[in-house]
Amino acid sequence: MYEERPARLDGAVVWTLTPRTVDEGPVPVLPDGCMDLLWCEGRLLVAGPDTVAYLPEGGPGHYAGIRFAPGDAPALLGVPASALRDRRVELGALWGEARARRLGARISDAPDPAAALEDLALRRAADAPAPDPLIRAVVRRLAAGRPVAETADAVGLGARRLHRRSLDAFGYGPKTLARILRLQRALALVRAGVPFADAALGAGCADQAHLARETRALAGTTLTAYASAWAKRETSQPSGSSTTA
Template sequence: MYEERASRLAGAVVWRITPDGAVAGPVLPYGCMDLLWSEGRLLVAGPDTRAHPHDGPARRWAGLRFRPGTAPAFFGVPAHELRDRRVELADLWPAARVRRLGARVDKAADPVTALEEIALERSAGLPPPDPFLAPLVEALDAGRPVAATADELGLGARRLHRRSLAAFGYGPKTLARVLRLQRALALARSGVPLAETAVRAGYADQPHLARDVRELAGMPLGRLLVGG
């Protein structure tokens, strides 16, 4: 069973998975990175460009999904270095420190809350995020063209691409595509007919929506909606 709620860390979401016998669906691209805990391990989920399957036996998971673009400062690495990867937190931070944090989460009554507290403590000592991140995500999530968005932000295309790679793990066109997918899924899951969903989310038509979902999610839209 999957549960989530808004985090006390601005713009973030905390979530948990408890094994219940059901087959877990794939993790879809969100334009985000996560801090993960699972049965004694602390890991980092990099930004995905495609669906990431749940491999191995069912197990407990807790996670904190950062607001798009904010995790690289937290983890201390550019997002593109972790694109489509799951790595041990000890590969990024000193092993002794990670062991202490892991023990803290293991002993906590609620691993989700423990992860959230760790994120709040570290984030309090970090500089504010790059001011271009929020307006960029807002513009692309509203369906604004990348070129127009770059002009509005006063950034050239190459500079925007470099900063997007570091912050999101991929360029602004891929980020726009991922955000469009999430818009479409939210509309479809709320009961909006698929043809209308396609238009409102920014696709040319329903077949365009279907192709994009299959490429990014690895399965047809109908199957994804049944599982989600």
């Protein structure tokens, strides 16, 4: 079962995932422009920014995670997002093995691993540079469906400089981030029961065929299959729980 809540860290989300009584198999994680710090039964890992759907490996386990707002994680973790694109890496590779083991053990011993992971992120953020307001402005504009060229002009960057800044912050260029955020807008409408054609237009796609191509390319599935899987997950969720794509 997946549950999430807003984190005390601005823009972040704390989430947990526990195995179901009946294993329905791994659920693909779709690109969302974010990076996550994960705890899984003693291990600490970093999930880099995805450009395609990620299918978790291994058997079911207990997870806790903190999902950072797009562009916020690199300064906190101390690594450019492009170095982790489409990767899951042990935190020890970034912060040192001994330190990562100590932190992992501390979180495992806590009554609430998710809260302990959140505390770790808050302590780290207190010593890290503040989120870049320019990068946050880029995210806001692209999330609202504004064109990349217009966004570059609005934040005072040329196309090349915006691309370089985006690689460090998001792991890929602004056009890829815009596609991912547009897909997330469209799928949110699909989950709300909006017809595919209306969801496509509402999210900024040219038409339903355009959305279908983007869903196949970025999510690795079809619109019909996505909607069917979502409906099945919703009906199997206990009342009051929260899930994401």
